[in-house]
Amino acid sequence: MSITPTALSNQPAHHILSVLVQNRPGVLARVAGLFARRGYNIFSLAVAPTEDPDLSRITIVVDVESAPLEQIVKQLFKLVDVVKISELDPRRSVERELMIATVRIAAEERGQVVELTNIFEGKILAVGVEAITVSLEGSPEKLDDFEELLRGYGIVELQRTGRVALPKLDKEARLRAVRGKAS
Amino acid sequence: MSEKITGAQALIRALEKEKVDTIFGLPGGCILPAYDPLLSSPIRHILVRHEQGAGHMAEGYAHVTGRPGVAMVTSGPAATNMVTPLCDAYMDSIPMVCITGQVSTTAIGTDAFQECDTVGITRSVTKHNELIMSPDEIPLMVRQAFHIATTGRPGPVLLDLPKDVLQNSMTWHWPTDEEVVESLPGYKPTMKGHPRMIKEAARLILEAKQPVLYVGGGVLKARAAEALLELAEMVDAPVVTTLMARGAIPDDHPLCIGMPGMHGNATAVTAMQKSDLLVTLGARFDDRITGKVDAFAPDAKIIHVDIDPAEQGKVRRPDVPIVGDCRLVIEEIVKALKDMLQGGAVKPDISAWKSRVSGWQEQFPLHYAAAEPGDALKPQYCLEQLRDNSPEGTILCSGVGQHQMWSSQYWNFKEPYTWVNSGGLGTMGFSIPAAIGAKVGRPDRTVWAVDGDGCFQMTAQELVTASVERIPIKVAVLNNSYLGMVRQWQEMFYEERYSEVYLSPEVPDFVKWAEAMGCVGIRVESPEEVQPAIEKANSIDDRSVVVEFRVDASEKVFPMIPAGQSNDDILLHPDQCSVREYLR
Numbered sequence: 182m183s184i185t186p187t188a189l190s191n192q193p194a195h196h197i198l199s200v201l202v203q204n205r206p207g208v209l210a211r212v213a214g215l216f217a218r219r220g221y222n223i224f225s226l227a228v229a230p231t232e233d234p235d236l237s238r239i240t241i242v243v244d245v246e247s248a249p250l251e252q253i254v255k256q257l258f259k260l261v262d263v264v265k266i267s268e269l270d271p272r273r274s275v276e277r278e279l280m281i282a283t284v285r286i287a288a289e290e291r292g293q294v295v296e297l298t299n300i301f302e303g304k305i306l307a308v309g310v311e312a313i314t315v316s317l318e319g320s321p322e323k324l325d326d327f328e329e330l331l332r333g334y335g336i337v338e339l340q341r342t343g344r345v346a347l348p349k350l351d352k353e354a355r356l357r358a359v360r361g362k363a364s
Numbered sequence: 365m366s367e368k369i370t371g372a373q374a375l376i377r378a379l380e381k382e383k384v385d386t387i388f389g390l391p392g393g394c395i396l397p398a399y400d401p402l403l404s405s406p407i408r409h410i411l412v413r414h415e416q417g418a419g420h421m422a423e424g425y426a427h428v429t430g431r432p433g434v435a436m437v438t439s440g441p442a443a444t445n446m447v448t449p450l451c452d453a454y455m456d457s458i459p460m461v462c463i464t465g466q467v468s469t470t471a472i473g474t475d476a477f478q479e480c481d482t483v484g485i486t487r488s489v490t491k492h493n494e495l496i497m498s499p500d501e502i503p504l505m506v507r508q509a510f511h512i513a514t515t516g517r518p519g520p521v522l523l524d525l526p527k528d529v530l531q532n533s534m535t536w537h538w539p540t541d542e543e544v545v546e547s548l549p550g551y552k553p554t555m556k557g558h559p560r561m562i563k564e565a566a567r568l569i570l571e572a573k574q575p576v577l578y579v580g581g582g583v584l585k586a587r588a589a590e591a592l593l594e595l596a597e598m599v600d601a602p603v604v605t606t607l608m609a610r611g612a613i614p615d616d617h618p619l620c621i622g623m624p625g626m627h628g629n630a631t632a633v634t635a636m637q638k639s640d641l642l643v644t645l646g647a648r649f650d651d652r653i654t655g656k657v658d659a660f661a662p663d664a665k666i667i668h669v670d671i672d673p674a675e676q677g678k679v680r681r682p683d684v685p686i687v688g689d690c691r692l693v694i695e696e697i698v699k700a701l702k703d704m705l706q707g708g709a710v711k712p713d714i715s716a717w718k719s720r721v722s723g724w725q726e727q728f729p730l731h732y733a734a735a736e737p738g739d740a741l742k743p744q745y746c747l748e749q750l751r752d753n754s755p756e757g758t759i760l761c762s763g764v765g766q767h768q769m770w771s772s773q774y775w776n777f778k779e780p781y782t783w784v785n786s787g788g789l790g791t792m793g794f795s796i797p798a799a800i801g802a803k804v805g806r807p808d809r810t811v812w813a814v815d816g817d818g819c820f821q822m823t824a825q826e827l828v829t830a831s832v833e834r835i836p837i838k839v840a841v842l843n844n845s846y847l848g849m850v851r852q853w854q855e856m857f858y859e860e861r862y863s864e865v866y867l868s869p870e871v872p873d874f875v876k877w878a879e880a881m882g883c884v885g886i887r888v889e890s891p892e893e894v895q896p897a898i899e900k901a902n903s904i905d906d907r908s909v910v911v912e913f914r915v916d917a918s919e920k921v922f923p924m925i926p927a928g929q930s931n932d933d934i935l936l937h938p939d940q941c942s943v944r945e946y947l948r
Contacts, residue, residue, distance in 0.1 A: 203550060206495070211487060218488045255674035261492045261512060264550040 195224065196243040196250050197274065197346050200257060201265040204230055204237040208262045212239060215260065221253050225343030236264065240345045269346050276346040278321045281306065282339040283314045284331050294334060301327050312337060371499030372397040372530040375463070376405050378506035381538060384434050386410060386425065386804055388418040392438025393478055395465030397530035410804065410833050415442045417797040417826040419449020423458045424801025427784040428759055428809075430587065432459040432513045433801060439465045440478030443524075444485065448791055450520045451489035455788025456608060457585055459518035461509045462490075468528040469497055482524045491519030497526070499534035507544045516553030517672040518585055553671060557688035557696055565643075565667045565684045566700035570709050572641035572665075574717040575601040578624070581608030581787070582646015582670060588691035589613065589780045592645065595694050598701055599643070600714065602721050604632040606647055608787045611777035621721065625653045627769040627921050630728035630934055634947055635721050636661050637931050644668045646690045649679035650788070651927075659930035669693045727946045730773050731937045732919065735891060740916035743767065743842045746894055747774040750812065750840055753898045758782065758810045761799040763819030764790045766848040769921045771814045782809075793822030799837045800830050810838065810902065817843040817867060817874070824877065830908045831882030838901050839883075839910045844917040845869045852920045878910035886911045 202208045209228055216223050222244035231238050243253060254266055269276075286294055294313055298305060303317035317327050321344050328339065369377070375398055379387070386408045391399045402409055412418040415437045422433025437446055443464045453460045467476040483495045492512045496505050502525075509521040539547075569575060577599070583592055589612050596603050596619050604624045605612050613620045624632035636642065642664045647653070654660040657679060668675070668682035669690055676685040686693050705711065732744040747770050760775055761784040762768040768785055777783055784802050786794040799813035820841050830837055842848075847865045854862050878885030884904055888897045888911060901909040922937040936944060 207483060207487075210484065214487050252674065252678060255676075258550075259672070259674055261548060261551045 195271065197269040197271060197276070197344070198239075198241045198243060198254065198257070199267045199269055199346060200239040200241060200263060201231070202237050202239060202260075203262045203264060204235055205262055208237065209239065211260050211262060212241075212257065215256055216253075219252070219256055225341075227343045227345045229345075238345075240343070242344055267348070269348060274346045274348050276320055276344045277318060278324050278344045279316065279318045279342045280324045280328065280339065281314065281316045282328070282331055283312055283337040285312050285335045285337050287311060290334075294331070297327075297330055303327065367536045368533045369536050370397065370401075370531060370533055371502055371525070373401045374499060374502045374534055374536060375506065375525065375530065376401040376407070377536070378503050378538075379407060379434065380405060382506065382510045383431075387434045387436050388412055388421040388425070388801065389436035389463075390415055390418060390438070390442065392442055392465065394439040394467055394527045395436065395442075395463070395525070395530075396438075397527060398436065398463070398465070398525070409436075410800075410829065410835075412797070412829050413825040414823070415445035416448055416793070417800075417823060417829065419446050419460075419462065420452070420791075420794055420797035420823070421801030421804070421826075422460050422462070423449060423453050423456075423794075424761065424784050424798030425805040426453075426458050426460055426801075427798070427805075428781050428802045429805040430459075430781070431805075432461050432510060432518075434461050434463070436463040437465070438478065439467060439482065440480045442478075443480055443482040446522075447486060447489060448789075450486055450522065452786050452789040452791045452794065453520040454489050454491065456786065457518050457581060458520065459513040460520040461506075461513050462520060462522045464522060464524050465530075466495065466524045466526040469526045470528065472526065482522070486522050489520070490522050491517075493522040493524065495524040495526075496529055499529050499532045502529075502534065503537060504539045504544070504547060507539050508548060511544050511548070512551065516551075517582075554673070554687045555671075555689045555692055557669065557686040557693040559696075561684055561686045562693065562696045562700050565669075565686060565697050566704055568641055568665055568667060568684060569599055569643065569697070569701060570704060570711065572601075573712055573714060574638060574640040575599060575714065576635050576639040576642055576664075577601055577603040578606075578636065578642045578644045578647050579603055579609045579612050580606045580645065580647025583609055583612045583690050583694075584646075584780050586646060586671070586690035586692075588646070588689075588694055591691050591694040591698065593617075595643075595698050598698060600711075600718075601643070602635050602718070604628070604636060605777075606650075606653060606787075607772055607785065609647070610772055610775075610783040611780045614779065615775075615777045621725065623772055625650075626655070626925050626927070627773065627923065628653075629730055629773070630923050630936060630940075630947060631721060631724040633923070633925065633931050633934050634724055636664070638720075639664045641665050641667070644670075644682070645694065646670060648675050654679065655925045655931040655933075656929055659932060661931075724947065727943050728923075728936065728940060731922070731939055733937075733939060735916070741889065741891060741894070741913055743844070743913070743915040743919055744770055744774055745891065746840065746842060746888075746913045746915065747771060747814070749894045750814070750898055751775050753895055754812060754902060755810050758812055759784065759799075759802050759806060761785065761795045761802055761811065761813045763795040763813075763815045764792045765816050765819065766844075766852065766919075766921050767814050767816045767819075767842045769849075770842075773921075792816075792819045795819060796823045796830075796837075796839060797826045799839070800826055800835050803830075803835050803837050813837055813839045815839055815841050816848055817841055817845060818847045820874070821867075821872070824881070827878070827881040827883055827908055827910070835908075836905055837908050839878075839908065841874055841910060841912045842915050843874065843912050844915050844919070846917050848917070849921070851917070855920070856924075857926065874910060874912040878908075878912075881908075883908040883910050885909075887914070888912065889914045
């Protein structure tokens with residue numbers, strides 16, 4: 182498994198796999214091990230339990246050039262703990278990601294970063310004499326832009342969560358949701 | 365009725381409930397608790413001399429019986445010794461359940477004595493594995509293990525049992541089939557093929573002018589030999605059986621054209637190359653079959669029947685993918701063909717194709733240059749004699765290398781489940797333990813292990829197990845004092861620069877070694893001695909026999925397709941090169 186340094190989200194072609202697994206010890210190792218063993222690259226990965234405590238959802242963004250997606254999906258599905266795999270079309274899904282960044286900045290220029298953070302609707306998490314820590318939640322593309330602008334000031338540390346995603350509700354599903362029957 | 369028993373008792377009872385009759389194993393610290401209730405169990409335990417042997421024995425047992433082989437060993441080094449057989453079983457889809465001891469749950473992660481991350485180490489060589497953290501989980505986990513190992517695409521499953529989990533008490537309960545299925549929401553093998561795809565397959569079969577049935581090990585796993593015969597005779601097409609499928613259709617059946625691949629016969633290789641339809645049944649387009657993939661069977665449409673969806677399109681994109689159990693799918697295809705023929709469809713005339721194929725068979729039989737008086741013994745001759753002088757129903761096992769290819773080439777397989785070998789992983793040393801396992805599974809059969817001198821020296825100590833446990837097998841060691849297949853590659857592709865392939869002509873003394881292990885040892889050096897030695901070996905049934913054949917080291921396996929090259933560039937035996945042009 183390798184992580185590519187360039188921002189993938191700016192490229193149109195990437196695959197998001199939403200993998201529903203049994204919430205059991207070692208499942209993440211099985212999934213990660215399969216990617217490594219079969220020579221596939223993971224770009225980002227996020228894991229957490231779902232509304233059903235027996236199940237977890239692993240959201241994997243796959244480096245599209247590393248291997249044919251079909252093989253990845255089929256091999257993944259052979260894992261006994263994998264219950265369901267959906268490939269999310271980026272155009273038909275909502276994607277979110279969280280970023281926290283610490284920027285080195287002199288007190289007199291701090292206002293510029295604060296302003297930038299406000300424009301992006303981010304949050305100020307901590308302020309020091311020569312540094313400021315901010316957070317931003319949003320679409321990966323928005324985070325890319327924000328990161329690029331912060332870079333001009335000097336990023337000390339930065340962490341992104343990797344994206345989580347769900348299918349967009351179509352109109353029909355939205356209306357059903359109003360009646361209290363999402364999905 | 366809540367009966368309290370220990371985890372160890374639950375484990376053995378669960379194995380009994382799964383109808384396990386034999387465990388191949390070797391005890392040690394962490395698995396000790398499980399060995400105590402074994403004393404009062406009807407399950408036979410076979411005490412091996414090395415844990416790898418236990419694994420291969422379980423595989424051999426599974427190969428010939430179709431029932432899962434069971435191996436039980438302790439933690440740490442025992443578990444790591446099991447990695448090779450697990451990987452072997454995984455590559456060849458052999459149903460197997462392996463039980464390993466583990467350090468107590470309180471010691472896991474502390475680098476305790478004989479601790480290793482068994483589930484981590486074996487994750488990529490098992491179909492599934494589990495670390496059991498509570499004795500209450502044992503019955504369900506055992507049931508899951510047998511269910512997963514034997515259904516879908518079979519494979520090895522490992523259960524790792526910490527010592528305290530075996531020692532602590534639990535309340536016995538035996539889960540129902542429904543509970544097992546419900547507990548595995550992500551495991552639902554597809555058995556029935558898609559009806560539309562089956563119709564499409566039948567349509568393609570009725571259009572094909574040059575069809576070949578490409579039969580792999582999946583046909584044997586699905587117990588589909590009978591169905592295959594019906595399909596083959598209905599389509600009236602040549603059938604190739606891969607290394608894993610030898611015996612799926614009798615070699616002497618007029619439609620059977622033998623083994624394709626790197627050391628396949630020229631007819632099987634060429635028929636696939638020239639075919640316009642490969643009816644692929646439980647085979648996986650392995651690189652040893654396809655050669656250079658881009659040049660493989662370029663004009664063939666592909667029907668691909670496999671129970672593993674991931675095999676569809678992995679190597680070659682099929683025109684008609686059918687995910688399902690080979691037996692069920694073949695039966696459905698036969699039915700669809702019958703319906704179409706009754707509905708007025710006409711079987712194409714493929715007689716021109718068949719006469720072309722039989723022309724190749726006449727021109728390119730398997731061939732070796734017979735020994736002149738005074739020459740060293742030819743290994744192929746030894747195998748022909750073994751074939752012709754062994755009783756009906758003999759089970760043949762082999763190690764990996766030249767002797768394996770000659771065994772597959774020269775044996776006459778008459779029925780399924782009489783050929784046990786390591787195909788995918790190519791595990792040297794497989795044959796002796798696998799033959800012991802096969803003999804345990806089929807005590808009524810004669811079991812011959814064909815081995816090389818290199819392979820023999822990897823696992824020969826299991827003949828001690830065979831002697832002590834009274835499991836009489838027969839071993840033919842084709843001793844050419846070399847790692848023969850490596851030697852062949854160095855001769856052909858490394859300008860005869862022989863690097864580290866010469867073993868020794870003097871040591872070990874195979875006869876003395878056999879005798880030291882409680883076997884009869886026989887040495888054969890000349891052609892006249894071959895048949896009497898085999899007859900003598902076949903007449904001894906109270907102990908194992910090792911026959912050492914001192915064979916010609918310069919003999920090579922032909923035909924051969926060099927790795928990565930096109931099957932069109934098959935290298936024939938030098939004596940056949942003059943008629944090469946017929947191979948069109």
